[in-house]
Amino acid sequence: MKQPIVNCPHCGKIIVWDTTNRYRPFCSERCKMIDLGQWASESYRIPDAETDADTEKQKEDLFKDEQ
Numbered sequence: 660m661k662q663p664i665v666n667c668p669h670c671g672k673i674i675v676w677d678t679t680n681r682y683r684p685f686c687s688e689r690c691k692m693i694d695l696g697q698w699a700s701e702s703y704r705i706p707d708a709e710t711d712a713d714t715e716k717q718k719e720d721l722f723k724d725e726q
């Protein structure tokens with residue numbers, strides 16, 4: 660039986676869809692971890708950005724007081 664060929668969702672490398680590949684549809688553990696890491700960072704990006712913006716504004720306010 661011919662096995663399907665897929666592209667790694669992260670790097671695009673062509674791999675054979677093998678049920679013994681525990682990282683499928685990724686080509687390797689590295690690509691899987693990177694892709695999952697991006698998902699995690701995206702879900703936290705918005706609260707982080709808001710916190711950073713608040714911090715920057717507080718810094719600006721501090722500098723204004725000093726001047």
Ligand SMILES: [Zn+2]
Nearest residue numbers: 667670686690
């Ligand atoms: Zn890959």
